[in-house]
Amino acid sequence: MDNLQNVQFVIIGAGNIGRILLGRLLSSGVPAVNLAVNDCDPERAEVVARQFGVRPTSLNEEAIRTADVILLAAPPKSVFDLLATLREWLRSGQLVVSFAAAVPLAKLESMLPAEVMAVRVMPNAPSLVGQGMNPVAFGKRVTPEGKAVVTAILASLGETIQVSDDQMNWCVGLSGAAMRSLLPVLEGMIRAGMEAGLTAQDARRVAAQVMLGTAALALHTDLSFDEIKRLTPMQTVNEAEV
Numbered sequence: 001m002d003n004l005q006n007v008q009f010v011i012i013g014a015g016n017i018g019r020i021l022l023g024r025l026l027s028s029g030v031p032a033v034n035l036a037v038n039d040c041d042p043e044r045a046e047v048v049a050r051q052f053g054v055r056p057t058s059l060n061e062e063a064i065r066t067a068d069v070i071l072l073a074a075p076p077k078s079v080f081d082l083l084a085t086l087r088e089w090l091r092s093g094q095l096v097v098s099f100a101a102a103v104p105l106a107k108l109e110s111m112l113p114a115e116v117m118a119v120r121v122m123p124n125a126p127s128l129v130g131q132g133m134n135p136v137a138f139g140k141r142v143t144p145e146g147k148a149v150v151t152a153i154l155a156s157l158g159e160t161i162q163v164s165d166d167q168m169n170w171c172v173g174l175s176g177a178a179m180r181s182l183l184p185v186l187e188g189m190i191r192a193g194m195e196a197g198l199t200a201q202d203a204r205r206v207a208a209q210v211m212l213g214t215a216a217l218a219l220h221t222d223l224s225f226d227e228i229k230r231l232t233p234m235q236t237v238n239e240a241e242v
Contacts, residue, residue, distance in 0.1 A: 099121050
């Protein structure tokens with residue numbers, strides 16, 4: 001199962017996370033025929049299946065047993081009921097990967113047969129364009145082969161880091177929700193650009209690239225933040241005096 005092109009997937013949940021997973025897996029070369037999507041709303045599953053050219057599926061023994069990897073992209077409140085339904089159809093060697101932010105790994109493992117591998121991932125919205133940071137916690141039963149498959153899945157979404165399950169709550173805020181703190185800064189930068197006469201499109205492009213470039217300096221150099229700040233001194237420049 002180290003080649004995603006040969007892996008059979010069932011994605012449970014056709015909301016934001018499910019659609020991101022479908023799009024990125026297709027972009028990484030997984031054939032559409034190997035992807036099935038399920039949702040508690042069958043009509044939504046049909047719409048999403050048509051959108052991505054994959055097949056909709058109901059939760060039944062055949063659909064679950066033929067899957068190599070089951071990606072749980074459903075709301076956290078529904079995960080336990082889903083696992084109670086799935087557990088009787090799961091088979092040895094399968095991977096169940098949960099993207100439900102609030103569901104502990106130990107709880108996942110307790111609801112799965114002993115021979116099924118459990119993995120917990122904290123999803124991140126920039127994964128939509130392959131630039132996400134999705135921390136992962138592996139269950140005790142995950143084999144090296146299983147880790148390789150999950151690593152390949154997460155590579156299609158962007159970057160990842162392995163953490164312990166008790167660190168996941170911190171990851172919810174740090175990698176999951178912190179983007180909401182950055183966006184107001186970006187919005188303010190865009191407004192400033194527009195007030196200076198740039199079009200909305202150009203102001204957005206300039207502001208977003210500045211934020212992207214600043215992040216790149218933090219990621220790809222060993223400069224301290226003070227050293228990065230010194231690269232662009234804060235000072236007022238009067239064109240008339242230059």
